[in-house]
Amino acid sequence: MVHGHHRMISRVFPYAIYYKFSDNTAEVRAVIDCRRHPDWIESQLQG
Numbered sequence: 001m002v003h004g005h006h007r008m009i010s011r012v013f014p015y016a017i018y019y020k021f022s023d024n025t026a027e028v029r030a031v032i033d034c035r036r037h038p039d040w041i042e043s044q045l046q047g
Helices: 038-046
Strands: 006-009 015-022 025-033
Touching: 025 038
Parallel strands: none
Antiparallel strands: 006 015, 015 025
C-alpha cells in the first residue's frame, strides 16, 4: 500500500500501476511514471 492505494511496478520500468479493490473488482486509478516527485504522485492519486 502506497498513498492509500495498492501499487504494482510494471515490467516496463519506470511505470507503476496504482489500483484499489472494491467488492470483487480491481479499479485502476493511475499509471504513473515513477520518476515524478512523490508529492506530485500523491496529489494525482488524491483527486
